[in-house]
Amino acid sequence: MSDSISRQDAIDAINIHFGFNIDEEYGSAVQEVINSLPSAERKGEWIEQVDCEGKTRRILCNLCNWKSGQYQWENLNYCPNCGAKMK
Numbered sequence: 001m002s003d004s005i006s007r008q009d010a011i012d013a014i015n016i017h018f019g020f021n022i023d024e025e026y027g028s029a030v031q032e033v034i035n036s037l038p039s040a041e042r043k044g045e046w047i048e049q050v051d052c053e054g055k056t057r058r059i060l061c062n063l064c065n066w067k068s069g070q071y072q073w074e075n076l077n078y079c080p081n082c083g084a085k086m087k
Contacts, residue, residue: 007034007035011031036083037078042063042083043085043086043087044063044085044087045062045086046059047060047061047062061079064081064082066080066081
């Protein structure tokens with residue numbers, strides 16, 4: 001059995017449980033947190049782009065081509081753009 005649920009289902013469950021619309025009460029903060037969680041279904045990997053001197057310039061998500069700076073991705077185990085879990 002899978003533990004996966006949609007992000008919208010999570011937001012709807014929070015709204016029902018607390019009896020109000022989280023977007024109205026907290027703006028988009030809760031939705032941003034939920035949307036930033038890694039996806040259970042998608043698995044990706046970081047691809048290094050190197051310059052002509054062999055130095056890493058940036059890293060790409062192989063699924064959505066999100067580009068990070070050289071050091072922004074080092075501690076990420078998921079893509080902040082598409083939510084894929086990274087190898």
